[in-house]
Each structure stands twice: as structure tokens, then as C-alpha cells.
Amino acid sequence: MNRILLMILQRFGLGLLTLFVVSIIIFVGVEFLPGDIAEALLGQGASPENVAALRHELGLDRPAHIRYIDWWAGVLQGDLGTSLANRRDIAELITFRLSNTLFLALTAAAISVPLAILFGILAALYRNSAYDRSVNVITLGAVSAPEFLTAYVLILYFSVKLGWFPSLSNIDQDTSFIDKLHQVALPAITLMGVILAYMMRMVRASIINLLASAYIEMAHLKGMPKFRVIVKHALPNAWAPIANIIAISLAYLVVGVVVVEVVFIYPGLGQLMVDSVSNRDIPVVQACSMIFAGTYILLNLTADIVSICTNPRLLHPK
Amino acid sequence: MNDPLLEIRNLQIDGESDEIWHEIIKGIDLNLDRGEVLGLIGESGAGKSTLGLAAMNFVRPGCRIRGGSIRFDGQELTEQSELTLRKLRGVRIAYVAQSAAASFNPAHQLIDQFSEIPVVHGVKSRREAEKDAKDLYSRVLLPDPDGIGYRYPHQVSGGQLQRAMTAMALSCRPDLIIFDEPTTALDVTTQIEVLTTIRDIVREFNTAAIYISHDLAVVAQMADRIMVLRYGELVEEATTREMMSSPKMEYTKSLWAVRSFKKEAETVASAMSPVVKVNSVTAGYGSEDILKEVSFEIHRGQTVAIVGESGSGKSTAARVITGLLPPRVGDIQLNGKILPKSFKARNKEQLRHVQMIYQMADTALNPRQRIRNIIGRPLTFYLGLTGKQKEARIRELLSLIELEPDLYIDRFPDELSGGQKQRVSIARALAAEPEFIICDEVTSALDQLVAEGILRLLDRLQREFNLAYMFITHDLATVKAIADNVVVMLQGKIVEQGSKTEIFSPPHHDYTELLLSSVPEMDPDWLNELIAHREKHGVMSSTSIS
Numbered sequence: 089m090n091r092i093l094l095m096i097l098q099r100f101g102l103g104l105l106t107l108f109v110v111s112i113i114i115f116v117g118v119e120f121l122p123g124d125i126a127e128a129l130l131g132q133g134a135s136p137e138n139v140a141a142l143r144h145e146l147g148l149d150r151p152a153h154i155r156y157i158d159w160w161a162g163v164l165q166g167d168l169g170t171s172l173a174n175r176r177d178i179a180e181l182i183t184f185r186l187s188n189t190l191f192l193a194l195t196a197a198a199i200s201v202p203l204a205i206l207f208g209i210l211a212a213l214y215r216n217s218a219y220d221r222s223v224n225v226i227t228l229g230a231v232s233a234p235e236f237l238t239a240y241v242l243i244l245y246f247s248v249k250l251g252w253f254p255s256l257s258n259i260d261q262d263t264s265f266i267d268k269l270h271q272v273a274l275p276a277i278t279l280m281g282v283i284l285a286y287m288m289r290m291v292r293a294s295i296i297n298l299l300a301s302a303y304i305e306m307a308h309l310k311g312m313p314k315f316r317v318i319v320k321h322a323l324p325n326a327w328a329p330i331a332n333i334i335a336i337s338l339a340y341l342v343v344g345v346v347v348v349e350v351v352f353i354y355p356g357l358g359q360l361m362v363d364s365v366s367n368r369d370i371p372v373v374q375a376c377s378m379i380f381a382g383t384y385i386l387l388n389l390t391a392d393i394v395s396i397c398t399n400p401r402l403l404h405p406k
Numbered sequence: 407m408n409d410p411l412l413e414i415r416n417l418q419i420d421g422e423s424d425e426i427w428h429e430i431i432k433g434i435d436l437n438l439d440r441g442e443v444l445g446l447i448g449e450s451g452a453g454k455s456t457l458g459l460a461a462m463n464f465v466r467p468g469c470r471i472r473g474g475s476i477r478f479d480g481q482e483l484t485e486q487s488e489l490t491l492r493k494l495r496g497v498r499i500a501y502v503a504q505s506a507a508a509s510f511n512p513a514h515q516l517i518d519q520f521s522e523i524p525v526v527h528g529v530k531s532r533r534e535a536e537k538d539a540k541d542l543y544s545r546v547l548l549p550d551p552d553g554i555g556y557r558y559p560h561q562v563s564g565g566q567l568q569r570a571m572t573a574m575a576l577s578c579r580p581d582l583i584i585f586d587e588p589t590t591a592l593d594v595t596t597q598i599e600v601l602t603t604i605r606d607i608v609r610e611f612n613t614a615a616i617y618i619s620h621d622l623a624v625v626a627q628m629a630d631r632i633m634v635l636r637y638g639e640l641v642e643e644a645t646t647r648e649m650m651s652s653p654k655m656e657y658t659k660s661l662w663a664v665r666s667f668k669k670e671a672e673t674v675a676s677a678m679s680p681v682v683k684v685n686s687v688t689a690g691y692g693s694e695d696i697l698k699e700v701s702f703e704i705h706r707g708q709t710v711a712i713v714g715e716s717g718s719g720k721s722t723a724a725r726v727i728t729g730l731l732p733p734r735v736g737d738i739q740l741n742g743k744i745l746p747k748s749f750k751a752r753n754k755e756q757l758r759h760v761q762m763i764y765q766m767a768d769t770a771l772n773p774r775q776r777i778r779n780i781i782g783r784p785l786t787f788y789l790g791l792t793g794k795q796k797e798a799r800i801r802e803l804l805s806l807i808e809l810e811p812d813l814y815i816d817r818f819p820d821e822l823s824g825g826q827k828q829r830v831s832i833a834r835a836l837a838a839e840p841e842f843i844i845c846d847e848v849t850s851a852l853d854q855l856v857a858e859g860i861l862r863l864l865d866r867l868q869r870e871f872n873l874a875y876m877f878i879t880h881d882l883a884t885v886k887a888i889a890d891n892v893v894v895m896l897q898g899k900i901v902e903q904g905s906k907t908e909i910f911s912p913p914h915h916d917y918t919e920l921l922l923s924s925v926p927e928m929d930p931d932w933l934n935e936l937i938a939h940r941e942k943h944g945v946m947s948s949t950s951i952s
Contacts, residue, residue: 300467302508309464310523310574311495320522324513400512400558 103385189356208291227285294329328395335391417474445629449853500575506567510559517555542573565596593715623926627933687736714895761835765847767827825856
């Protein structure tokens, strides 16, 4: 058990290190962008004196590494700082956005993960059947279509022509759960299109890979029903690859949500980040990207833990 | 008189490769009575396993039954629905696979995998099944029969897994069990134990069996009747005794004659200093010592065979000599000079003189390189040959290993047979013009006839170039054929070493005795006599000696 715990701790430490590196890259990246928030706020007609005054006021005239260290000092004390653009507390600014993004991502995940596993298993089970082939073609199409295209097509049919769902997501603090579901329907479906297809294909591939094992042949030769062979003999050995597939898909969901949020003007984290980048609002960009990176790392960590915990060799040492 | 249990008529099976169907089984007839044990023998690709599985009307993916009939207990299996067949499998016909380690599901306990057969088929309740499993585990002589079932496959040794699989096959008391090379992956000493178990169980339950193997001596112990297969066709069929004493067909005779190769004369160690000297080496991985104070030497023109079971440290010794695993204590000398412990610290000359040939030529040769590059690389690396000189030398080496240069120089490894690939590995080692070559189980993956060709080639090259060989093997027949000196290893220690004559003539060390007596002989009574002898003198096993 200690060995497993040690492995998990190692992964966790590695995750923190990655997070640190990400923060440097983002900070340096935004620094390199031409212009800064002072210019962005005051517009092109502003006089150099005004810009310099605003820079001084915002503390932007200090050297970059000082600002970076300052930022970390704040973060370690639980203070993400204030937005340079509107002077609001970032933590407050982000909480609402983050909860919206998570709501959208979780809705998409809750529907697509079980469906992907089910469809993937069925496709593996009835390999090369009409079902398998058609699912393959459809999913290939879904993966290949760019999200914004899917999004606009969905808007065209379901909100403009049929009027079932709103084309823009109007969500605020008081929106009820049911209403929220209604609002996120189209963005969620857009997201699902991609990850469902991807996950399904990967689940199918990893199950088929397992089906070539000697112990699967043995299960058939023991006269086990097909369904039992899959569920009892293949699936327990497939959790590790499947967990990895799901983790990557979910990470994609949270991060790839940006495009979808922009199309549907959905008040999520992705949209906030896009706005902040164009404003050069470094603290907000930093906070958003740390959340995205953290999610990514956390999901991959979970996948690692699942693979460790489903490996009988690690779970039941000699 | 009652009908035979299994009656196969004119069976034809096709296999697909690169979208072309070709025949694997070309119209074979097979009869099997109740309680009878039929041996199927042949080289790889003869269709033994395909035929064995066909007895359950099962074909592997990429194969199909094209014609013929399979009657089991009066039922025509080729006409049955998948459901009927499924209810037959595991219940009335069971299968024991070659690699128990791969055929047990790593995610479940042994007893779960046992019980699922009677439970799913509705023969027994879970509780009855578990009780029966423990009973059978003790019948197949597994240690701790009440507890071993609750272990996972990776927690149990290979020999024990094979016995657990035999027990599993018996779970529904089938009429027929197909044993597909059940002891091929095991050490000789373990093989004896498993063979005895299988034979006793088959007799006790009066189960009919099809016993598939490429090892004649093993089949001779197990089968009442033997069928020899080649290229999917029947070569010869007779009762075991008849087949052993007077094989009729040329091919069968050639199989019998395989073990006849013997090196001309033993090379006595010269008075000069040895090429390689292993000097009280202790080495291992992590905190564990795999080799414990091992010392031996190899002289020019001499073959030293390192013999022992898996886990005895044979391959670790090779890794230490090549510098892949630096020893903890002790050193390796090449022509009297101490070699740096790690290969990284050795110079080109030192590297050049220690070459290696591996067991699996498939994985030892880069599949994306042509033979020209595989052999040419060491020529450039060690000897600086380029251009025409290099080309000429490659051709020379190919002729040496008896492959026509024009035909083979531009091929990829995939376009060669197993034996030819091993020959290319030999040429690659030879290209460095070494004094010493380590041969790690070089013939174990090959069919006997092909293996013999390799042994003859190695022997000829040794005489021509005065090479020293270290020959790692678990196969004592090979040792008898090719060795001058023998080193017997057990659990990381050398239990005995000396000239071949010394080692192979009594008195033996206990473990050498056990090893030697465990090698199956062609005599069908060998196993009976051995068991009787061992019971009289007290049962020995490799663990009881150490």
C-alpha cells in the first residue's frame, strides 16, 4: 500500500512542478505580446503621459520578475489579485465563471462518458458489423467537423428554425438548474460531438486490443457468453487505458470549451480568458490558465491513480 | 462396440494473411476413443494447435473451417449453433493452453476463474464449485490447496499455474481435454511434475485427451497413439510404441534422428590463459543478489555450457560479462586483463571481442533494416570498413552462414525464416571478428531440425575461427551435443562444473542428477520408471536441494 501511496505522491509533486512551469510560460508569453493594459484601456489616441501615469498606478512600470514574484506571494496567501481592467477581485470574478464552465463541462461529460463506453464496447463486440461500420463513419465525421461549424449548424436548426433552444446562453446567478440545463443544451451537444466520438473510438480500440489476449481466448474456450467475456474478462483489464482516454477527453472539455463559449457567448472561464488576453489583463490570464492547467493535471493524476489501483500486480503484491 | 468420442473427417481449415486465404489443415481425419490419449506432433506451422482447437469447433480469428466434419459424441459440431457449442465448451470439452501465465486473466483470483465454468454453465453452485476447486487443487498437488485459489495469477509460479489450469479444465469433468503444449514453457524439472500430474489425472478421471507438443519424448510419455503432422497434412499415425520403435516415413525418421548431432571431439582447455575469466562475481538487481560468487573460465576454441532452470542466473551472468549489468563484487577478465565493469567504460577493442547472439532473432534484428545494414553496421563500427571492402565482407559473411549473398543481402528480416534470422544474428556477431561469443538460448525458439542446423553451423565456425562460446541453455540435449565444459547453476550459485564427460558421468551432484534424470527420453516407459525410481529414493525437487 505504501508503494502505491508513494507513487501517487510522486505524481502529485510532478503536477505541482508542471503548474509552476506553466505559470512562468504564461507570464512570459503575455509579456511578449505587443502593448499592455494601459494602452488597451486608454485606446490609441491616449497621450504617452497618461499611459505612463496609468502604468505607474497599476504597478506595471516595475520590472517583470518583481511583478511575477509579487504575484506568487499573493497566490501563496490565497490572494489571486485584482483585475487590472475593472479592479474587481479576481477570485470573485472567476468563481461565477468557473462554476458556469464546470456546469457546461460536467453536463457534457455526464452524458458522453457512459455513452462512449457503452457504444465503444458494443462496437468492439460486434466488430465489422453494420453497427460498427456506421458508428465508425458517424464518429469520424463528428471528430473531423470543427466545433464552431457544429455549433453554428446546431444554432441554425435548433434555435433559428425550430426555436427549441436559445442561441445565446443567458446565465446569471439566479438562473434555476432546469433553466440552466436548457441554456447549456446546444453548447453541451457541440462539445459532446467531439469527445463522445473520440472516446468511443479509443474505448473500442483498447477493448479490441485486449480481445486478442490469450485469456480472452481461454474465456471463450471455457464457453463463457460473449457479453460476460467483455464485462468480466476484458473490462477489468481495460480500466487503465479507458481512464486515460476519459481523463484526456475531460481535460479537453474544460480547456476546449473556449471556442464553444465564444460562439454561444456563454459566461464561462474561456470567454473571460479570451477577453483578458486581448486586454493584456495579466493577473486574470494567469489565474485562468492556472485553473485550466490545474484541471488538466488533476484529471491526468486521477487517470494515473485509476490505472495504479486497477493493476492487480500493484494491488496484490507477491 | 460404441462409437468413437471424436471423429474428424476430411477437415479443411483456411487461414488468412494479407487478404489471401490459404490452407492450414488440408483434409485430416482423426479418431479418438473415450479415455484415449492421442498425441499430435509436428514442427511449428504444422497445424497442431489449429487441429486441436477444431475439436471444439473453434477457430482463431482470421481462420475458417472450409470443409469436413467434426463429430463429437454423435453430434455434428460444424452444424451446431453458437449457443450449443458454447454449452459444450468448458463442460464436455476443455482446453489447457500453452502459456498458463497468459491464459489466466490477471484481474481475477484463480478460484474465480475456476468456479465461473460450473457456475455459468449451471452445473454447480458457487459454493460447491469452490469446494471442488480446492479438492482438485490438492489432486494436482498444488501447495496449500485451500488457499492458493485466492491468489492472483502473478502471485503463483509458472508450473503451479499450469497445474491450476489443468484443475480448471477438470471443473466440469469433461469427456475430452485438449492439452496444447502445456509444458513447453516450463523447466525440465517442473515439466516432470506437471506431466506426471496430467497423466495421473487423465487416467483417474478416464478423460480422453489430445496432447499437442513438438517434443517427441514428451508425447511418448503421454500418448497411447501418435499422429505426426507436417504442413497441415498427416504424415504418419501409429500407436506410440510402434511409432517409437519403427517410424515408417522419412520425415518421421528425421524427427527421431534430430538429437544425433554431436561435436567431434572435446576441446581440452589449453595451458594458455583463458579468453574470458569470471572471477567470483556477485551481481543482481535492486537489493537482491541474482549471482552469488560465480567463477568460471572459457578458453579459445572451447564451448562452455551454462545450464540451469529459469531464475538460476544464467542470463544474468551473460549480462555481467557484456557489461550490461555491472557486478557488485568480482571482475571479468578478457585475455588476462580486467574489463571495466560497465560496457560504457569499455573501449571498442574490448567491446568487439565480446559478442552476443540472442534467443529471439525476431526481436534481436531491426525489422526496418536490410540484411546488408544489419551485418554491415558492426563492420563499419568496429573495423572501419566502408564501400567495396565492406560489401565484399558482407557477402563473405553471408556465404559463411550458408545464405546465398545475391539472394539475401537486400532482404528484410521479415522475409527470412526463423532459422535464417538466427543465422543472420550469427553473422552479425561474427562481423566484429570476436574471440568470444555468448549464445543465449539460441536454439530454444527453433524447431529441432532447424536448431540442429544452427548447432552444426556454430560448431563449424568455432573450428574455423577458434572461437570461444558461452552457451546458455536449459536444454540438456543441446549441452550434450555441443559443450566441452559444463557449468551447472542453481539459484545464482554454481553447484558443479567440469568437463562434459565428468558432468555427464556419475557420480553426480544431487541437482545435476535431478536435471539429467528429468530430461524426457524417447522410451515410452521412461516417465513410469523415473517416478517409480524417485518414489523409492525419496522425491526430489530443485527447491528441496538448495
